[in-house]
Amino acid sequence: MGETIYWPSFFFLLCATLACAFAVAVLLATNIVRMAFYLVLSLSATAGLFFLAGADFVGAMQLMIYVGGTLVLLIFGVMLTSQERFVEMKTWSGDWVFAFLIGGMLLMILIPAAFSVPQWGGLKLADSESMVVQDTATPLGMGLLGARVDQLVEPPDRQEHSGPLQPGYLLLFEISSVHLLVVLVGAAYLARAKHKKS
Amino acid sequence: MAIFLSNYMWSWLAYTIAALVHVVLILNLVAISALVFIWLERKISGRIQDRLGPTRVGGKFGWLQTLADGLKLLTKEDLRPEGADGMLFRLAPYVSFAASMASYIAIPFAGGAYLLGAAPWAAQHINVGVFFVLAVLGLEVFGTILAGYSSASKWSLFGAMREAAQVVSYEVPLGMCVIPAVLIAGSMDLSLLGDRQAGLFTNWLIFHDPFTFIAFWVYFTCATASVNRAPFDLAEAESELVAGFHTEYSGLRWSFFFMAEYGSMLSVSLLASILFLGAWHGPLPIADWLGLTAEHGRIAMNAGKLLGLVNLLLKAVVGVSVMIWVRWTLPRLRIDQVITTCLKYCTPLAAVMLLGATVWQYQFPGRNFFGLTNVPQAVFSLSEGPPQAAKSGNPVTKGAPVAKVEKSKMGEGA
Amino acid sequence: MILLFANLLTEPVGVAHYVTVGAILFTCGLLCMATKRNALGVLMGIELVLNGANLNLIAFGSPYLRNDAYSLGLDGQLMALFVIVLAAAEAAVALAIVLNFYNNHDSIDVDRADQLQG
Numbered sequence: 001m002g003e004t005i006y007w008p009s010f011f012f013l014l015c016a017t018l019a020c021a022f023a024v025a026v027l028l029a030t031n032i033v034r035m036a037f038y039l040v041l042s043l044s045a046t047a048g049l050f051f052l053a054g055a056d057f058v059g060a061m062q063l064m065i066y067v068g069g070t071l072v073l074l075i076f077g078v079m080l081t082s083q084e085r086f087v088e089m090k091t092w093s094g095d096w097v098f099a100f101l102i103g104g105m106l107l108m109i110l111i112p113a114a115f116s117v118p119q120w121g122g123l124k125l126a127d128s129e130s131m132v133v134q135d136t137a138t139p140l141g142m143g144l145l146g147a148r149v150d151q152l153v154e155p156p157d158r159q160e161h162s163g164p165l166q167p168g169y170l171l172l173f174e175i176s177s178v179h180l181l182v183v184l185v186g187a188a189y190l191a192r193a194k195h196k197k198s
Numbered sequence: 199m200a201i202f203l204s205n206y207m208w209s210w211l212a213y214t215i216a217a218l219v220h221v222v223l224i225l226n227l228v229a230i231s232a233l234v235f236i237w238l239e240r241k242i243s244g245r246i247q248d249r250l251g252p253t254r255v256g257g258k259f260g261w262l263q264t265l266a267d268g269l270k271l272l273t274k275e276d277l278r279p280e281g282a283d284g285m286l287f288r289l290a291p292y293v294s295f296a297a298s299m300a301s302y303i304a305i306p307f308a309g310g311a312y313l314l315g316a317a318p319w320a321a322q323h324i325n326v327g328v329f330f331v332l333a334v335l336g337l338e339v340f341g342t343i344l345a346g347y348s349s350a351s352k353w354s355l356f357g358a359m360r361e362a363a364q365v366v367s368y369e370v371p372l373g374m375c376v377i378p379a380v381l382i383a384g385s386m387d388l389s390l391l392g393d394r395q396a397g398l399f400t401n402w403l404i405f406h407d408p409f410t411f412i413a414f415w416v417y418f419t420c421a422t423a424s425v426n427r428a429p430f431d432l433a434e435a436e437s438e439l440v441a442g443f444h445t446e447y448s449g450l451r452w453s454f455f456f457m458a459e460y461g462s463m464l465s466v467s468l469l470a471s472i473l474f475l476g477a478w479h480g481p482l483p484i485a486d487w488l489g490l491t492a493e494h495g496r497i498a499m500n501a502g503k504l505l506g507l508v509n510l511l512l513k514a515v516v517g518v519s520v521m522i523w524v525r526w527t528l529p530r531l532r533i534d535q536v537i538t539t540c541l542k543y544c545t546p547l548a549a550v551m552l553l554g555a556t557v558w559q560y561q562f563p564g565r566n567f568f569g570l571t572n573v574p575q576a577v578f579s580l581s582e583g584p585p586q587a588a589k590s591g592n593p594v595t596k597g598a599p600v601a602k603v604e605k606s607k608m609g610e611g612a
Numbered sequence: 613m614i615l616l617f618a619n620l621l622t623e624p625v626g627v628a629h630y631v632t633v634g635a636i637l638f639t640c641g642l643l644c645m646a647t648k649r650n651a652l653g654v655l656m657g658i659e660l661v662l663n664g665a666n667l668n669l670i671a672f673g674s675p676y677l678r679n680d681a682y683s684l685g686l687d688g689q690l691m692a693l694f695v696i697v698l699a700a701a702e703a704a705v706a707l708a709i710v711l712n713f714y715n716n717h718d719s720i721d722v723d724r725a726d727q728l729q730g
Contacts, residue, residue: 005210005621008676012625016633023640023660032650033347037286039656040340046637046663053630053674055689058696060326062666064333065696070659070703072366075343077707078652079359081720082347089649089721099643106642110635114628122626122677134675135325137386139686140693150686169690176697183701190708194715 012052019045030088036075043067057137146170220321224302232460235518236264242519243526274449281350282446290348291447291454294341298461300334305468306389307510308478308503309396318389319503327388328380331469332373335424338462339365342433345455346443358443360533361426361433367540368423374548375417378410378555379403379473392477397574399481400567404474407568409554414474416548418517421466423536425459428525430536460518467517468510475513478506627678630671638664651710651720655703662699666692 022042029035043066050059114120139150146168237252240263244251256262278287304327306320317323324330339362346358380386382403383394395401404414423430433443447455471477485502531539562569620629637660644657671677673688684691714720 006624007210007213009621009623009625012629013620016629019633020636020640023637026656026660027640027644027647031283032652033283033286033344035653035656037289037340037344039659042637042660043663044337046667049630049633049667050670050692053670054676055670055674055692056324057326057329058666058670058689058692060329060333061693061696064329064336065700066659066663068333068336068339068369069366070700072339072343072362073703073707074652074655074659075340076359076362077655077710079343079347079355080711081652081714091647091649095647099647102646103639103643107635107639110639111632114631114635117628119678119682120627120631122624122629124624136686136689137326140689143686143690148686169694172694176694180697180701183705187704187708190705191711 008052012049015045015048015052018042019049030090032078032082032088033075036071036078039074040067040071043071054134055136057140142168144169144173224299224321228299228302228457228461228464231464232457233264233268235460235463235522236267236456237261238519239522239525242522246523246526268453271449271453276451277446277448279350279446283348283350286344286348287446288451290341290345291451291458292341293344294338294458295454295461297334297337297341298458298465300337301331301462301465303334304330304388305465305472306392306477308506309389309393318392319507320389323389324387326386328376328386328391328469328473331388331465332369332376335462335465336365336369338458341455341458342443345447349443349446351446354443354445357433357445361443364430364433364533364536364540365424365426367537368420368544371416371540371544371548372420372424374545374552375413375420376469376473377552378413381552381555382406382410382559388472392472392479395476396479397483399476400571401479401574402474402476405567407555407558407562409551409558410474413548413551413555414470416544416551417470417474418520420540420544420548421470422521422524423540425462425466427459427463427521429528429531431525432530432533432536463518463521464514467514467521470517471510471513478503478510480506480509625677627671627674630667630674630677634664634667634671636664637661637667649721649723651713651722654722655706655710658706659699659703662695666695669695 019042022038022045025038026035026042029038043062047059047062047067050056050062139148142149148168237260241251241259252260252263254260254263255266278284303321304324306318306323306327308319320327342358342365343362346354346356346361349355379391383391385391391403395403399405404411422428426433485505488502489498558569564573565571566573641657641660641662641664644660645654646657648654648657669684669688669692671688673684673686673692675683675685710720713725717724
């Protein structure tokens with residue numbers, strides 16, 4: 001290897017391999033508890049990928065909400081329903097054949113499509129090394145309040161982009177808050193213990 | 199450190215060594231602190247119960263007792279129950295331990311002098327440090343659930359489920375109690391939070407307004423519940439009567455669970471010290487008086503930082519000692535009492551404190567110590583990075599010390 | 613093949629690589645939803661699909677991967693944030709439904725959910 005290793009790419013490969021490998025393990029496992037555990041590892045590797053792409057706030061949110069919340073919920077559900085006969089349920093092998101066929105065709109379309117656009121190939125090494133580390137927490141917070149401070153200064157070749165400045169996300173923030181409240185009430189109502197009439 | 203070393207060797211070797219040094223330091227901190235805390239717990243519990251505690255191993259005070267216990271645990275038989283799920287049973291202690299250790303990545307042990315471009319003494323200077331630590335501490339519950347499930351015993355499963363419910367419930371008021379401190383400092387960056395409290399103890403965030411004062415005590419209660427300690431430890435102790443999530447574990451695997459617990463205790467105490475108790479700035483600014491600051495050169499600055507590190511660790515040890523003291527003083531709560539405390543007392547209190555701190559900060563923006571003193575001017579300039587030639591087309595960078603550009607996951611220059 | 617890996621390790625990665633990982637996660641999630649008989653397995657497939665989509669959004673909005681005029685910028689991360697929040701809400705409701713089904717039919721097999729059939 002004549003050139004030196006570019007470390008961010010090495011870590012990208014590591015996290016990406018972990019995420020994909022554990023996702024495939026979720027697919028292939030039959031024991032439901034092991035599936036949940038592999039999913040935890042796959043989502044944690046995805047959080048690592050988020051950190052590598054510069055989205056540290058979203059990465060921390062993924063760890064806290066997805067891994068630490070949604071998956072705990074899923075595991076509770078698994079525990080509540082894990083009787084002997086449901087822990088391992090096998091699929092008919094005909095299903096597997098169809099599944100792999102369709103999955104393979106989908107991948108064969110998506111991956112060449114991903115590599116076909118030249119602008120998606122990645123920055124040149126020189127450009128990448130001269131970039132400045134930016135923090136995202138403050139602009140994200142301000143964006144959620146409606147003030148898009150990330151658009152006060154524009155990136156170098158923005159001149160040809162002629163669209164208007166993007167609006168803030170305050171309305172979406174409010175809507176998703178109300179949505180979460182409704183979901184909380186609804187899920188608690190749906191999952192309540194019912195009194196059986198004897 | 200990595201940049202410094204890479205002047206002398208290949209860069210990949212420099213980064214590897216820098217990362218290894220960080221890992222070794224943190225592992226040593228966790229392991230030695232676990233050793234010390236187990237001994238401290240036995241001594242304190244002994245004194246509270248009017249007896250002496252360990253006195254034989256290692257001289258009069260028995261401070262090598264934990265080492266002897268560790269050796270005993272190493273030589274125990276490695277059991278595995280009959281119907282247990284092998285892979286998950288073996289993996290569970292390490293999951294707990296990994297989650298507990300990962301929170302130390304973002305915790306700074308001494309401040310950074312941004313004007314000189316020196317980074318804080320953290321393994322990784324994460325901009326959203328507080329959020330990251332809280333998120334990772336919430337992952338420890340997976341080790342518990344896996345241990346309870348894979349032990350193939352219904353008592354283990356019940357204990358694990360109760361403990362998981364408790365930890366997950368207490369994450370909500372824990373997060374809400376942290377927000378007043380973040381609000382006042384204006385950043386989630388732990389080193390900025392620490393340096394916001396520079397100077398006398400009147401600058402400490404716990405004394406910033408009465409709402410933050412109460413928020414600290416609620417935080418401490420929720421942190422104690424979150425690490426399953428003190429009056430909230432039904433998963434490991436009620437369990438002494440029946441069984442617990444770590445019943446089927448013996449020897450080294452069990453000790454990993456306990457290292458994870460003591461590691462988490464130290465981690466939440468460190469977080470409490472950084473957020474509320476002034477971090478590495480003592481009650482009196484001794485480092486400033488002795489002239490150990492950034493203006494007097496690198497060696498003086500590093501000596502000042504070392505003093506700050508010792509200060510921070512002392513505060514965290516005091517926090518852990520209070521947790522130990524409370525454990526042996528108060529009776530244990532039942533699971534319904536635990537959840538009642540969370541939902542009916544801690545959460546509304548934390549919400550009201552958040553509201554109060556917001557209103558206070560809006561009314562008296564630049565004041566410390568219950569509104570009696572002013573925030574020193576040096577603190578306000580913390581949010582700006584070191585003076586750099588502004589490149590055209592730079593997005594607004596607020597609060598980011600412009601460090602090296604490579605976004606590698608290894609440590610930054612120390 | 614070795615040349616491909618060597619290239620990957622010495623050059624910065626781009627959006628295409630993230631999209632590939634997202635596509636693999638998406639496909640695994642899709643196959644999970646299609647083949648698992650356990651209702652909770654289907655839920656796990658949904659989580660994988662949403663994560664694949666999130667990876668795409670983050671990749672298109674990342675300044676380290678794509679710094680030109682057509683990058684999504686902060687919008688990518690904001691959208692990913694909302695997707696995470698909504699996915700958590702949807703997982704809660706789905707789990708409530710599954711628990712209801714289990715309480716009523718004493719089975720978590722999706723093949724048994726055929727009362728409305730025909």
